[in-house]
Amino acid sequence: MNRAQNAPQAAKSIPNLGLKQRNTFGFDANAELAYEITASEQIPGVISDIAAQKLAWRVLGGGSNVILPAKLPGATLLMNIAGQEIIASDASATLLAVGGGVNWHELVAWTLENDLPGLENLALIPGTVGAAPIQNIGAYGVEIGDYIDRIEAFDTKDHAFVTLAKEACHFAYRDSYFKQNPQRFIVTKVVFRIPKSWNARIHYADLAKQFAKNSNPSAEEIFLAVCKIRTYKLPDPKVIGNAGSFFQNPIVPNEQYETLLQSHADLVSYPDEPGKRKLAAGWLIDQCGFKGQRMGLVGVYENQALVLVNHGGGSAQDILGLAKCIQDKVRAEFGVSLQIEPNIF
Ligand code: FAD
Numbered sequence: 001m002n003r004a005q006n007a008p009q010a011a012k013s014i015p016n017l018g019l020k021q022r023n024t025f026g027f028d029a030n031a032e033l034a035y036e037i038t039a040s041e042q043i044p045g046v047i048s049d050i051a052a053q054k055l056a057w058r059v060l061g062g063g064s065n066v067i068l069p070a071k072l073p074g075a076t077l078l079m080n081i082a083g084q085e086i087i088a089s090d091a092s093a094t095l096l097a098v099g100g101g102v103n104w105h106e107l108v109a110w111t112l113e114n115d116l117p118g119l120e121n122l123a124l125i126p127g128t129v130g131a132a133p134i135q136n137i138g139a140y141g142v143e144i145g146d147y148i149d150r151i152e153a154f155d156t157k158d159h160a161f162v163t164l165a166k167e168a169c170h171f172a173y174r175d176s177y178f179k180q181n182p183q184r185f186i187v188t189k190v191v192f193r194i195p196k197s198w199n200a201r202i203h204y205a206d207l208a209k210q211f212a213k214n215s216n217p218s219a220e221e222i223f224l225a226v227c228k229i230r231t232y233k234l235p236d237p238k239v240i241g242n243a244g245s246f247f248q249n250p251i252v253p254n255e256q257y258e259t260l261l262q263s264h265a266d267l268v269s270y271p272d273e274p275g276k277r278k279l280a281a282g283w284l285i286d287q288c289g290f291k292g293q294r295m296g297l298v299g300v301y302e303n304q305a306l307v308l309v310n311h312g313g314g315s316a317q318d319i320l321g322l323a324k325c326i327q328d329k330v331r332a333e334f335g336v337s338l339q340i341e342p343n344i345f
């Protein structure tokens with residue numbers, strides 16, 4: 001096959017694309033011009049077009065961590081790069097390369113089917129592989145950053161493809177170098193390093209309860225337990241629009257935590273890095289009486305106060321209005337600022 005036959009087609013561009021099905025809040029949103037990115041080689045041309053036309057632009061994966069306005073001016077890049085393959089394996093680990101558009105949960109299921117345990121605590125998190133490193137997705141004491149070897153991305157600042165080793169990604173609690181440099185990198189491929197040695201992580205209370213009578217569960221059993229707990233606790237975006245946790249758990253200095261304990265003896269919190277304490281944002285919101293409350297078309301989920309929901313027909317403005325009420329009340333009651341987790345476009 002010659003070079004021309006191998007070259008990917010240019011990215012398909014779609015004017016005036018409705019994104020209601022591509023954001024888990026289910027907000028009505030229209031992209032002025034969408035580009036469907038199915039191969040990394042399409043990206044330099046698209047970015048050059050955008051620069052030439054001086055368009056605003058943004059990247060969209062599965063839309064499970066975004067708050068979309070009614071109109072998205074300029075260009076929206078839809079990340080649909082597929083493919084996953086084991087690229088190396090030795091006595092200590094397996095290296096797995098995965099396209100940025102692959103569905104995260106399907107990848108987790110695939111790793112277990114292929115005897116590569118490790119990612120099971122991260123089951124049922126919506127979205128794409130390419131977006132997962134942006135906020136270093138985490139659940140039940142595991143973060144994706146723990147399993148990343150390197151990331152391939154297009155650096156829009158230098159107009160070049162780059163490979164960032166794990167250390168260069170600066171993974172931290174729901175944070176990364178990518179999040180710190182918004183709109184600079186477009187993640188095309190993630191290379192995972194899955195260690196051959198495996199141990200169960202079931203210390204979070206919900207998981208510990210599931211395995212009270214089985215202290216040695218398999219990765220498949222943990223995967224199923226995580227799916228079961230999440231299906232009960234979290235609203236299915238296909239039924240009730242949401243973006244998972246709406247606020248990050250605030251991390252406060254120990255002194256502030258000790259002071260809060262004096263007035264709120266049942267404060268839910270967990271140790272963090274030395275000198276700091278992580279407060280459960282859901283508990284703070286619940287204490288302020290928001291759990292299960294509605295404000296017009298949006299509200300706070302009845303089973304988990306950290307999740308804000310679109311009951312149908314709500315908008316970015318509605319959800320941000322509710323978020324402000326919650327932030328104000330939590331600040332007044334506890335002196336703690338809640339940071340919004342989803343990305344506001
Ligand atoms: P999007 O929402 O499309 O985008 C998120 C951000 O990443 C945007 O800023 C976007 O510009 C950027 N981005 C997307 N793709 C790329 C790319 N290829 N290159 C560069 N930037 C990109 N999160 C957790 O951490 N833990 C959880 O347990 C969890 N549970 C959830 C449960 C529910 C029900 C829902 C709705 C959400 C949950 N989330 C959770 C949040 C969300 O699923 C993750 O943040 C996920 O990684 C977002 O993926 P996405 O493809 O939908 O990204």
Ligand code: NAP
Pocket residue numbers: 138139140141203204205206233234243244245246249270271280281282304306341
């Ligand atoms: P949970 O288990 O009820 O716990 C409430 C909060 O306390 C969590 O946010 C968690 O922090 C923290 N926590 C609980 N046990 C802990 C422990 N042993 N050590 C340290 N911190 C502990 O939470 P949940 O709402 O059912 O969610 C379960 C997991 O899924 C959590 O890890 C949560 O982050 C994740 N999740 C994330 C999203 C999202 O959109 N970001 C949505 C749903 C669920 P952490 O958040 O730091 O783990």
